[in-house]
Amino acid sequence: MYSITTVTNFLFGLGLVQGMMMGVVFLALHRKARPLKWLGLFLINYSLPFITWLLDYAGISKQYPRMPYLPIGFFFAVLPLFYLHARSLIGPLSPRTVWRNLAPALIDLLLFAVVVSLPEPVFLKQKYYLRWFVLVYNLSAEVFNIVYALRLIRLVQQHQQKVPNFYADLHQRLLGWIKVTAWLLLVLYSVEMVLGYFINRQIQYDTLMLADMIMSIGCIYWVAISGLRQSSTSVVLPVEETEEPAVEPRAEAVLVATASESTSATSNLHPTSTDGPTADENLSLERDYATITEYMAQGAYKNPDLTLMTLADQVAMSYKRVSLLINEKSGLNFSNFVNQYRVAEAKRLLLDAAYHHLSHNGIGQASGFRATSTFYQVFRKLTSITPSQFKKNALPDAAALVEETSPES
DSSP states (O other): OOOHHHHHHHHHHHHHHHHHHHHHHHHHHTTTSTHHHHHHHHHHHHHTHHHHHHHHHTTHHHHSTTGGGSTTOOTTTHHHHHHHHHHHHHSOOOHHHHHHHHHHHHHHHHHHHHHHTSOHHHHHHTHHHHHHHHHHHHHHHHHHHHHHHHHHHHHHHHHHHHGGGTBSOOTTTSOHHHHHHHHHHHHHHHHHHHHHHTOOSHHHHHHHHHHHHHHHHHHHHHHHHHHHHHTTSOOOOOGGGSSOOSSOOOTTOOOOSSHHHHHHHHHHHSOSOTTOSOHHHHHHHHHHHHHHHHHHHTTGGGOTTOBHHHHHHHTTSOHHHHHHHHHHHHSSOHHHHHHHHHHHHHHHHHHOGGGTTSOHHHHHHHHTOSSHHHHHHHHHHHHSSOHHHHHHHHOTTHHHHHHHHSTTO
């Protein structure tokens, strides 16, 4: 029977090979989807520390005292690279943003390069202090990555508040998998901190290290699969919307680039006046909103790729004005505004005998939904029942009809 140490060593090797291979593949694919570059670098850097852990478990580090100080595992680069991947999905990255997030990793590299290059007499003389240096370094790296994981969670939460105002189809655009990954990494680094500084008994250490490795390999596969799926879906927001705001945005608030732009855009709808908008201004607002609703009624909602930007182009208005009009006149964000048209169309098709031959997937696509799961989710959200229940309640003979027209029959 294999020991825990043997299994852990095997998982170290598996995690190293799989992480490196997937990272290299993503780097090769980054021309088709640029965010994959950062994801590939993340997977490579996430796997590199497995080398030092393998050497330590194999006892090689004891034979070569400098081995643990080789600049192999860039602990201060792992979470920043994943953070940059998330930022690149939301919008373009500036060189300043890249360098600001990777500066700690560069300092990390230079610091260990200096330690490894110390002359032998100096290195041996400072061995006691170097042990303390490694202890403080590891603790600092764990805390640094935990803070970055929390920062990443905050970034996704802010994005999730913004994106419904720009996209109707939210499938794979809320970046929920990145938030889940950030929480998983937060747990992993917390476990590693406990392993390194609070666990003294070897049996506990080996068992927790095995659990940590299983979670790490699961994280590698989860990130790789989710990242590939995400690469086919655009979540880019207008450039001025990609910067992190200094304060939390209000829920359901109309999203604009800065506070000054928000004031300017709002003043277009409600010019500063003690008496409120004039009759002509109100007429202009009503006319513009009528233009939007008329265009939607013509079937614009059936386009599964409809976004705030494309709608604004079609009605010849700025996207900020369209967003503000929809928010104020309907009380909805862009996603809910469009989906109410789609659900209304789905209801009509479900009750129309001419469309009874279509499955619910076909009904959803004909109404503008790209994915069946999204159709079911939105339909239930707006009606509190499923499409099947709606049809059954509306048509007395719907149950028999659905059975006759189901794909299985």
